[in-house]
Amino acid sequence: MTLTNEQIFGTLVLPYLNHAVRMYEASYASSGDIDAAMRFGCGYPAGPLAVIDELGAATVRDQLAARYAETGDHLHQPAELLEKLATEGRTFAEEGAGADGAAPALKLEIRKVGVVGTGTMASGIVQVFAQAGYDVVFVGRGQDKVDGVIAAVDKGLSKLVEKGKIDEDGKSDVLDRLTGSTEREALGDVDIVVEAIAEDLDIKTQLFKDLDRICRSGNEGRGAILATTTSSLPITRLGDATSRPESVIGMHFFNPATVMKLVEVVTTEATSADVDETVLALCANVGKVAVSCGDRAGFIVNCLLFPYLNDAVTLLESGAASMDEIDAAIKEQAGFPMGPFQLLDVVGNDVSLAIQQELYAEFKEPGFAPAALLEQKVAEGALGRKTGKGFHDYA
Numbered sequence: 001m002t003l004t005n006e007q008i009f010g011t012l013v014l015p016y017l018n019h020a021v022r023m024y025e026a027s028y029a030s031s032g033d034i035d036a037a038m039r040f041g042c043g044y045p046a047g048p049l050a051v052i053d054e055l056g057a058a059t060v061r062d063q064l065a066a067r068y069a070e071t072g073d074h075l076h077q078p079a080e081l082l083e084k085l086a087t088e089g090r091t092f093a094e095e096g097a098g099a100d101g102a103a104p105a106l107k108l109e110i111r112k113v114g115v116v117g118t119g120t121m122a123s124g125i126v127q128v129f130a131q132a133g134y135d136v137v138f139v140g141r142g143q144d145k146v147d148g149v150i151a152a153v154d155k156g157l158s159k160l161v162e163k164g165k166i167d168e169d170g171k172s173d174v175l176d177r178l179t180g181s182t183e184r185e186a187l188g189d190v191d192i193v194v195e196a197i198a199e200d201l202d203i204k205t206q207l208f209k210d211l212d213r214i215c216r217s218g219n220e221g222r223g224a225i226l227a228t229t230t231s232s233l234p235i236t237r238l239g240d241a242t243s244r245p246e247s248v249i250g251m252h253f254f255n256p257a258t259v260m261k262l263v264e265v266v267t268t269e270a271t272s273a274d275v276d277e278t279v280l281a282l283c284a285n286v287g288k289v290a291v292s293c294g295d296r297a298g299f300i301v302n303c304l305l306f307p308y309l310n311d312a313v314t315l316l317e318s319g320a321a322s323m324d325e326i327d328a329a330i331k332e333q334a335g336f337p338m339g340p341f342q343l344l345d346v347v348g349n350d351v352s353l354a355i356q357q358e359l360y361a362e363f364k365e366p367g368f369a370p371a372a373l374l375e376q377k378v379a380e381g382a383l384g385r386k387t388g389k390g391f392h393d394y395a
Contacts, residue, residue, distance in 0.1 A: 020048035031096035114190035124257030312340035
């Protein structure tokens with residue numbers, strides 16, 4: 001039996017909407033930030049809570065209740081807040097009204113920015129800050145890596161010149177703001193360091209110990225801010241490795257950093273309010289949309305996106321719909337820019353599996369257990385576009 005487009009939407013998108021309600025219900029993030037995260041992080045036409053308002057809380061509640069009766073899966077049981085809004089005939093727009101306060105301000109002065117790393121993400125972050133007018137010092141493990149960042153930024157700026165967005169003088173000005181080094185000591189006088197190295201907790205922890213030694217210190221969050229671009233590792237652990245946990249924060253940029261508008265600003269229990277507000281204001285200064293959340297697996301976007309992708313693989317395994325049918329239904333019914341299997345192949349099945357494993361470990365939800373077919377694809381080395389084959393064949 002092949003499911004209709006509406007049934008595919010109900011199977012995959014309704015639990016995603018329910019997860020978003022529970023995230024808001026737990027006061028993990030504001031309704032505006034949850035919606036902005038999915039719009040700017042995934043290119044969705046509307047955020048999940050806005051979608052519930054559009055469909056009607058009672059409609060979503062009733063459809064989820066029907067799924068829960070069918071599956072018995074706790075993840076399909078309508079969230080308490082959804083039940084409440086449905087009963088009262090209220091919306092998330094009304095629920096979150098008045099939550100947005102004044103625009104954040106730079107509580108700490110930011111003149112010079114440091115970046116550690118030389119990969120695609122680091123190069124993009126270097127360009128973002130330099131284009132916004134900041135002097136940027138970046139550090140790599142060798143001169144060839146440092147030169148690679150300059151080349152990447154040069155190439156990115158040349159594309160902007162071709163499109164008429166900047167002129168040659170503007171390009172030269174940006175490049176003049178860059179200072180590359182192979183020595184971390186070059187970061188001694190920066191106001192904030194953004195770390196964009198390998199997603200390995202031991203390696204990052206050692207780096208943060210070193211940055212704590214090198215970077216300007218100060219009382220009550222007045223030292224240099226130490227930020228990590230991690231998408232999944234516990235930021236609290238990085239803060240604990242330093243003498244300044246109040247100055248440690250997450251700045252999760254999305255790839256490519258020069259194009260994607262979203263930055264998830266992640267605070268730990270120890271992060272000072274001044275550091276948080278300064279980083280939010282800094283994001284606005286460099287043209288990014290910042291959303292606030294706490295230090296737990298997946299933050300906002302990954303926590304909502306990857307269970308939905310995992311559910312799509314489980315649906316494929318069931319034989320109730322083909323890959324092409326699922327991808328087409330989601331694009332048509334939800335208006336998402338890509339179907340789940342197209343997106344899995346772009347993200348990388350190894351990355352998707354690792355994030356799903358982290359979510360499963362953190363939340364202990366049986367429904368978050370990684371789909372067997374996803375594990376199989378990774379075991380076979382079919383990781384997606386980067387290997388020429390994933391769920392689709394790109395050979």
